[in-house]
Amino acid sequence: MDESRMASAGAMGAGQPDFFEATPMALWLEDYSALHAQFERWRAEGVTDLRSWLNQDRGRLRHCADLIRIVRVNRQALSLFGARTQTDLMDRLADVLRDETFEGWADELEQLWRGHGGFHSQTVNYALDGRRLDLSLKAVILADERQPWDRVLVAMEDVTLLQEARRQAQASARDAREFFQQAPVSLWVEDFSAIRHLFDELRQQGISDFRTFLDVHPDFIERCLQEIRIIDVNDYTLKLFKAASREQLIGRIGDVFSAESRDSFAEQLIELWHGRLFHQKEVQNNTLEGDALHIHLQLSVFEGHEDDWSLVLLSLTDITARKKAEAYLEYLGKHDVLTQLKNRSYFVDELGRLQRKRTPLVSFIALDLNNLKQANDEGGHAAGDDLLRRFGEVLNKAVDRPGQAARIGGDEFVVLLPGYDEAATRKVLDNIHSLIELNNQYYGGVALSVAAGESSCRNPDALEQALKDADRSLYEAKRRYYSTHERRR
Numbered sequence: 001m002d003e004s005r006m007a008s009a010g011a012m013g014a015g016q017p018d019f020f021e022a023t024p025m026a027l028w029l030e031d032y033s034a035l036h037a038q039f040e041r042w043r044a045e046g047v048t049d050l051r052s053w054l055n056q057d058r059g060r061l062r063h064c065a066d067l068i069r070i071v072r073v074n075r076q077a078l079s080l081f082g083a084r085t086q087t088d089l090m091d092r093l094a095d096v097l098r099d100e101t102f103e104g105w106a107d108e109l110e111q112l113w114r115g116h117g118g119f120h121s122q123t124v125n126y127a128l129d130g131r132r133l134d135l136s137l138k139a140v141i142l143a144d145e146r147q148p149w150d151r152v153l154v155a156m157e158d159v160t161l162l163q164e165a166r167r168q169a170q171a172s173a174r175d176a177r178e179f180f181q182q183a184p185v186s187l188w189v190e191d192f193s194a195i196r197h198l199f200d201e202l203r204q205q206g207i208s209d210f211r212t213f214l215d216v217h218p219d220f221i222e223r224c225l226q227e228i229r230i231i232d233v234n235d236y237t238l239k240l241f242k243a244a245s246r247e248q249l250i251g252r253i254g255d256v257f258s259a260e261s262r263d264s265f266a267e268q269l270i271e272l273w274h275g276r277l278f279h280q281k282e283v284q285n286n287t288l289e290g291d292a293l294h295i296h297l298q299l300s301v302f303e304g305h306e307d308d309w310s311l312v313l314l315s316l317t318d319i320t321a322r323k324k325a326e327a328y329l330e331y332l333g334k335h336d337v338l339t340q341l342k343n344r345s346y347f348v349d350e351l352g353r354l355q356r357k358r359t360p361l362v363s364f365i366a367l368d369l370n371n372l373k374q375a376n377d378e379g380g381h382a383a384g385d386d387l388l389r390r391f392g393e394v395l396n397k398a399v400d401r402p403g404q405a406a407r408i409g410g411d412e413f414v415v416l417l418p419g420y421d422e423a424a425t426r427k428v429l430d431n432i433h434s435l436i437e438l439n440n441q442y443y444g445g446v447a448l449s450v451a452a453g454e455s456s457c458r459n460p461d462a463l464e465q466a467l468k469d470a471d472r473s474l475y476e477a478k479r480r481y482y483s484t485h486e487r488r489r
Contacts, residue, residue: 020072023324023328025076025324026077026080027074027077027153027154028077028153030154031069031071031150031152033148033149034069035068039112050113054106061102061106061109064105064109070086070093081127096125098126100123100124101123101124104121104122104137105123107121108121108137118138119137120136120137120138122137132160134159134160134162135158136322137157138154138325139154140333142332143333153332155329157321157325159317161185162317165184182235183234183236185236185316186234186237186240186315186317187237188233188316189232189233189311190230195272195309196308199272210269210273210274211270214266225262225265240287240316241256252288256287256288257285257286261284261285264281272309277300278299278301280296280297280299281297282294282295282296292320293320294319294323296319297314297315299313299314300312338385338392339389339395340396341406342405344408347404347408351463354416354418354460354463355461357460359418359460360460361419361420361456363417363425363455363466364414364415364456364467365414365432365452365453365470366413366473367413367414367415367450368451368474369387369391369450372410374446378446386445390439390448391448391450392407393439394439399415399417402418403415403428413450414470422456429452432450436449449481451481452473452474452477453469453471
């Protein structure tokens with residue numbers, strides 16, 4: 001890895017909590033830029049169906065894998081794969097990526113080829129000690145202006161125990177009871193026959209649009225909840241929901257369901273109404289201690305009980321850690337990690353949204369740090385990063401919703417102000433300057449100073465021109481600043 005990229009990877013958490021390391025999931029920061037270049041060459045050669053192209057020569061799958069460069073992995077990844085250091089893991093990637101790995105790799109490549117902005121897949125890797133790892137992967141391409149796909153963040157969820165449990169269940173029905181108790185997922189056996197009876201009564205009354213019926217009679221959802229009879233739960237369920245016993249969990253089942261889970265239960269009822277006796281949902285429940293649980297729920301009616309629903313199996317997998325990682329991925333996709341402001345990608349999307357909505361009044365403030373080069377020259381890039389973080393603090397305090405502040409370049413920032421006229425925009429800019437003065441009183445070193453330009457637009461078709469006007473005003477202020485201080489850029 002070249003030094004500049006290592007520095008960039010390390011700067012993700014410089015001077016602030018390192019979310020990359022703190023995330024309770026295995027994370028890999030990877031460089032896919034060579035793969036992007038390969039895709040562009042194949043497109044130029046006339047390739048349109050990537051899956052067929054890869055099937056013609058399976059060696060192309062390995063070639064694509066060889067184009068990926070590992071930039072950084074977190075501690076959870078090292079622990080998952082049994083590696084002492086990142087170097088150990090990278091030196092033995094051939095042991096990690098083998099056999100079934102390439103079956104899922106083709107799906108991931110196809111998602112990237114189609115421009116999905118990332119991928120989501122199930123795959124198999126191997127730990128350095130030879131253990132098989134069943135993994136659920138979710139990747140997102142992070143915004144970067146250097147070259148396409150040079151920062152891809154991959155989150156890994158270890159589902160080995162779940163997959164192994166499923167394989168064991170398929171292999172031997174004789175051990176069903178033991179499996180039920182020892183399974184590393186939450187299993188519930190329930191009786192839905194009373195719900196089936198209620199459904200039959202509604203059909204006899206001529207109800208056909210069940211969704212509309214639930215909208216008009218939301219109390220029916222609560223009634224169905226009350227009619228479910230819990231037959232049994234396994235030991236893992238008690239641990240997951242922090243219950244001392246089955247009796248305690250069943251007696252306090254109302255504490256498990258949140259408002260969000262009731263909405264999800266309504267969707268489950270609709271699935272059952274339409275005869276879908278196996279379905280999956282992501283739901284939110286609570287532990288008996290009040291902690292939120294994000295759950296992947298699978299519902300299936302036991303074979304032989306399709307007519308009366310008297311035996312239903314619910315399998316609940318805890319995906320709380322994955323949800324936290326997804327929230328972090330979403331945050332990275334919209335924010336500049338150094339300043340905590342929105343990033344260029346978000347700004348471009350938001351500008352497009354305002355154009356599509358035909359927002360009648362939008363104002364811009366374009367800003368540029370004056371002393372970033374001086375800070376870098378005198379104190380190195382750490383001092384420059386500190387100056388950028390300080391300005392991020394100023395903008396986060398100065399700009400309130402619906403306004404948004406974004407870092408769109410190295411030392412370039414834009415404040416987007418929908419609904420703000422010239423006077424309101426000037427007030428925001430004055431507040432920025434006031435907070436800069438306070439910031440300089442608090443911090444030593446190079447003073448925080450910015451050049452600014454502003455413009456307002458009342459024509460939704462002229463937003464980009466208004467932004468250019470703000471930039472032009474900014475550059476004039478920049479020239480005046482350096483002329484006054486007798487400096488050359």
